[in-house]
Amino acid sequence: MASALTAYDVPEIRARMTEWARDPGTDGAGNWFRFFVGPRPDDSAGEPAFPPLDDVGATITDTLRAQLPAAELFYVSADLTDLASHAATTLADYRLHPEDLPAPVGFLVYEHPPVAGTASARHDAVSVVSWGLGRGGLWVQAWGAVPDPEPPAVEVGRGLARLSRDYALSQMRKAAALNLPLPTPGNKPASHDDTVDHGAKHILATFLRNAERAPIPPSFAPPHGYEWCGVTPMLFTDMKGWPSSLAEGTSAVDIDAQIALQRTILTTWLLLGQTLVRSEHTRAPRAARRPPPYRTLRPRPRHSRPPRRPPARPHHARRPIPGRRRRGHPRIPPQLGRARPLAQAVLPEPR
Known part of the structure; x- marks a missing residue:
C-alpha cells in the first residue's frame, strides 16, 4: 500500500x-x-x-x-x-x-x-x-x-517498447488474429503458464490499434x-x-x-x-x-474562532463601482450548511 x-x-x-x-x-x-x-x-x-x-x-x-x-x-x-x-x-x-x-x-x-x-x-x-x-x-x-507492484499490462508494454516497431506490430497482429476473449475465471486455462500467455496475448491485441498510430511509450505508464x-x-x-x-x-x-x-x-x-x-x-x-x-x-479546530470581520462601512460606501463586476464569496449550497453533523464537527460552539 x-x-x-x-x-x-x-x-x-x-x-x-x-x-x-x-x-x-x-x-x-x-x-x-x-x-x-x-x-x-x-x-x-x-x-x-x-x-x-x-x-x-x-x-x-x-x-x-x-x-x-x-x-x-x-x-x-x-x-x-x-x-x-x-x-x-x-x-x-x-x-x-x-x-x-x-x-x-x-x-x-x-x-x-x-x-x-x-x-x-x-x-x-x-x-x-x-x-x-x-x-x-x-x-x-x-x-x-x-x-x-505495477500491473501486468505495464510490464508487457515496456517489453514491447524495447522491440523494433515492425516486430512489435507483427506480434500484436498475430495475437489479435487469435481473437482471444478477456481472461475470466470461466475461461481460465488449466496451467499458470497458459494463463500468463493468454493474458499477454490479450494485452497485445488490445493495444494493437494504439501502436499503429503512435510509438509505444518506453515507460508505458507516465514516468x-x-x-x-x-x-x-x-x-x-x-x-x-x-x-x-x-x-x-x-x-x-x-x-x-x-x-x-x-x-x-x-x-x-x-x-x-x-x-x-x-x-x-x-x-x-x-x-x-x-x-x-x-x-x-x-x-479549523472546533473551539477556534473565525477571523473578526472589520466594522461595516456606511451603506453608501459599499455601492459597486460602475462598470466593475462585484465578486462575492464562493457560494455554498444550503444543504451543506444544514448538515448538523458536519457543522457540529468543525464550527466553534455557540456562546
Missing part, C-alpha cells in the same frame, strides 16, 4: 508532471496521449471542447503544457479529505460558478484518495486533481498513482508516477450539476464511484472558501528547484 502524500510532495509532483507535459520525445505527454487517447475517442463525441476535426490527444497535451506550470498549489489534509467525502453525500445538483473555484488554475493533492473504487486495472484511486479554463469551459483532470484518469470539460452556463456524461457500457458500480469522486471534488472547492477551513501558506524545502508557495488546507 502506498504511503500517504505530504504537503512537501506537492511541488515535486507538479514539477514532474510539467516536465512530462513539455517532453517532445516518445516518453512525453504528446506521444502518451497519441498512443492512449488518439485523435478521436468514441466517448468524446458531442463534447463542445472537442470539435469533430480536433485531435483530442494533442488538445489535452497543449492544455496541460500551459496550465500545469501556472497552477496554484493546494494540499488537502486527511481530515479535510474525509470531511469533503462525507459532505459530498448531502450535495444535490449544484450549478458551478467561476467564483466557486479556489483558484482559476489549480493543482490539488489529497493526502489520501478521497473515494475508493475509482481505480481501473492500470492505476490506483484518484488522489490528484488539476483544473483550468479550456475550450468549452472548465477542464478538470484527475490523476491516480501507479500502484506498486512521473501518476496515470491520467480522464478530463471533464464543463460549461459554467450550461451545467445543472456534476457529474458529466459517462461512457456507455460503464457499470453501475463504476458510475456510482465516479459520481462520488466528482461530487467530492466539487465539495472540496466549496469548502475551501468557508471559515471552517484553515489555510496555511507553505514553502517547499530549500533543495527543491524554484520552490513555489502552496497552501495546506485543514478543518
Whole structure:
C-alpha cells in the first residue's frame, strides 16, 4: 500500500508532471496521449471542447503544457479529505460558478484518495486533481498513482517498447488474429503458464490499434508516477450539476464511484472558501528547484474562532463601482450548511 502524500510532495509532483507535459520525445505527454487517447475517442463525441476535426490527444497535451506550470498549489489534509467525502453525500445538483473555484488554475493533492473504487486495472484511486479554463469551459483532470507492484499490462508494454516497431506490430497482429476473449475465471486455462500467455496475448491485441498510430511509450505508464484518469470539460452556463456524461457500457458500480469522486471534488472547492477551513501558506524545502508557495488546507479546530470581520462601512460606501463586476464569496449550497453533523464537527460552539 502506498504511503500517504505530504504537503512537501506537492511541488515535486507538479514539477514532474510539467516536465512530462513539455517532453517532445516518445516518453512525453504528446506521444502518451497519441498512443492512449488518439485523435478521436468514441466517448468524446458531442463534447463542445472537442470539435469533430480536433485531435483530442494533442488538445489535452497543449492544455496541460500551459496550465500545469501556472497552477496554484493546494494540499488537502486527511481530515479535510474525509470531511469533503462525507459532505459530498448531502450535495444535490449544484450549478458551478467561476467564483466557486479556489483558484482559476489549480493543482490539488489529497493526502489520501478521497473515494475508493475509482481505480481501473492500470492505476490506483484518484488522489490528484488539476483544473483550468479550456475550450468549452472548465477542464478538470484527475490523476491516480501507479500502484506498486505495477500491473501486468505495464510490464508487457515496456517489453514491447524495447522491440523494433515492425516486430512489435507483427506480434500484436498475430495475437489479435487469435481473437482471444478477456481472461475470466470461466475461461481460465488449466496451467499458470497458459494463463500468463493468454493474458499477454490479450494485452497485445488490445493495444494493437494504439501502436499503429503512435510509438509505444518506453515507460508505458507516465514516468512521473501518476496515470491520467480522464478530463471533464464543463460549461459554467450550461451545467445543472456534476457529474458529466459517462461512457456507455460503464457499470453501475463504476458510475456510482465516479459520481462520488466528482461530487467530492466539487465539495472540496466549496469548502475551501468557508471559515471552517484553515489555510496555511507553505514553502517547499530549500533543495527543491524554484520552490513555489502552496497552501495546506485543514478543518479549523472546533473551539477556534473565525477571523473578526472589520466594522461595516456606511451603506453608501459599499455601492459597486460602475462598470466593475462585484465578486462575492464562493457560494455554498444550503444543504451543506444544514448538515448538523458536519457543522457540529468543525464550527466553534455557540456562546
